[in-house]
Amino acid sequence: MRTGSRRGILKEDEMAAGAEPASSYPRRRGAPPWAAGQPRSVRRAGLPGRAGLPGRAGRAGLPAARRGLAIGIDVGGTKVAAGVVDGSGRLLAQARRSTPGSDAREVEAVIVDLVAELGRGHRIRSIGIGAAGWMDLSNGTVLFSPHLAWRNEPLRSNLEELLRRRVTVVNDADAAAWAEWRFGAGRGEPRLVCVTLGTGIGGAMILDGRVERGRHGVAGEFGHQVIVPGGHRCECGNRGCWEQYASGNALGREARELAAANSPVAQSLRAAVGGDVQAITGALVTRLALDGDPACQELVEEVGQWLGLGLANLAAALDPGTFVIGGGLSEAGGLLLGPARRAFARNLTGRGFRPAAAIEAAALGPSAGLIGAADLSRSLPRGR
Ligand SMILES: [Zn+2]
Numbered sequence: 021m022r023t024g025s026r027r028g029i030l031k032e033d034e035m036a037a038g039a040e041p042a043s044s045y046p047r048r049r050g051a052p053p054w055a056a057g058q059p060r061s062v063r064r065a066g067l068p069g070r071a072g073l074p075g076r077a078g079r080a081g082l083p084a085a086r087r088g089l090a091i092g093i094d095v096g097g098t099k100v101a102a103g104v105v106d107g108s109g110r111l112l113a114q115a116r117r118s119t120p121g122s123d124a125r126e127v128e129a130v131i132v133d134l135v136a137e138l139g140r141g142h143r144i145r146s147i148g149i150g151a152a153g154w155m156d157l158s159n160g161t162v163l164f165s166p167h168l169a170w171r172n173e174p175l176r177s178n179l180e181e182l183l184r185r186r187v188t189v190v191n192d193a194d195a196a197a198w199a200e201w202r203f204g205a206g207r208g209e210p211r212l213v214c215v216t217l218g219t220g221i222g223g224a225m226i227l228d229g230r231v232e233r234g235r236h237g238v239a240g241e242f243g244h245q246v247i248v249p250g251g252h253r254c255e256c257g258n259r260g261c262w263e264q265y266a267s268g269n270a271l272g273r274e275a276r277e278l279a280a281a282n283s284p285v286a287q288s289l290r291a292a293v294g295g296d297v298q299a300i301t302g303a304l305v306t307r308l309a310l311d312g313d314p315a316c317q318e319l320v321e322e323v324g325q326w327l328g329l330g331l332a333n334l335a336a337a338l339d340p341g342t343f344v345i346g347g348g349l350s351e352a353g354g355l356l357l358g359p360a361r362r363a364f365a366r367n368l369t370g371r372g373f374r375p376a377a378a379i380e381a382a383a384l385g386p387s388a389g390l391i392g393a394a395d396l397s398r399s400l401p402r403g404r
Contacts, residue, residue, distance in 0.1 A: 089142050092394025095151040102134040104142050105394035109203030122169040148188040148397030150195035150389045157237045160189040188397040192389045193222035194231045199392030201226040204383035206344045213340040217349035221263040265326035268302030268349045275305045285315040306352045324356040328363025336369045346382030
């Protein structure tokens with residue numbers, strides 16, 4: 021579905037909406053794969069468009085820095101985070117809501133509400149939604165989302181009807197990777213692999229300035245490479261998937277196991293949850309490790325080793341220049357990435373006789389997904 025067309029590229033005057041010059045960023049070489057998937061009726065006829073955004077009237081006098089903006093929305097399992105993003109990747113306004121229950125219509129209503137809130141006082145030119153799940157990029161349908169109620173959900177057309185605006189729907193890991201490539205730790209890297217460590221492992225690739233999603237749009241599921249045959253059971257149905265060893269959830273599980281064994285080394289861990297071992301989470305272990313708790317540091321180190329092993333496998337297959345590691349677990353910084361880099365160096369095939377990829381911490385934090393979704397929405401053809 022890649023067009024190779026340059027219609028999707030912003031013109032210089034459009035880029036100038038952001039305060040920094042466009043030339044300071046890697047130039048996009050073409051529209052993203054899903055650009056061609058926009059319905060022609062929307063592209064040609066033009067929906068009521070910007071006029072359809074609540075509160076737009078009377079904005080002719082807005083300063084230049086507030087024009088040409090995009091709204092990015094990151095739909096997660098627990099929260100929906102949204103922001104107004106300028107052409108330099110800067111967040112000018114933010115809002116968030118809890119992800120409502122399991123009803124797809126309620127999630128759409130929350131998105132509409134956030135767009136209305138953020139649209140006030142900003143001239144919005146496009147809207148991008150990043151959502152966890154497998155997408156049919158040709159029509160913006162979410163085929164399956166593990167943490168949300170979406171099953172073959174025509175998210176894009178539903179939202180375009182509700183918002184009377186063109187909407188871009190992308191995978192959340194792709195959105196975060198795009199943001200890191202455009203504005204963060206992967207800036208300028210022609211072959212970038214992003215790995216997001218959270219509940220599971222999110223994966224995405226940016227190759228020569230475009231998001232690589234594979235033949236059917238479902239590439240990047242690095243977390244489900246089997247790394248321990250017969251190992252821990254994974255939600256995907258297999259055993260021994262990488263994300264059962266190198267994610268925030270894996271860290272929490274290992275810590276609970278350690279605490280339940282009543283080991284004296286886990287004393288502070290147990291104390292932190294008042295003896296309620298089941299309340300131990302990966303986020304808690306990360307925080308205690310950063311505070312200097314030796315047992316928690318060991319647990320993070322172990323996860324780092326698994327991370328490095330999996331990255332070595334990915335390097336054998338993909339040969340990226342840089343891995344960017346994001347997600348909540350990456351907040352452990354060197355405690356995680358030090359062991360990961362050592363394990364990577366030990367397990368890399370052809371080590372000593374080949375250039376090795378850099379392993380860097382993500383730079384944009386938890387806002388990467390919404391920044392990337394907003395920026396990708398700007399890359400779409402403008403219908404003119
Ligand atoms: Zn799996």
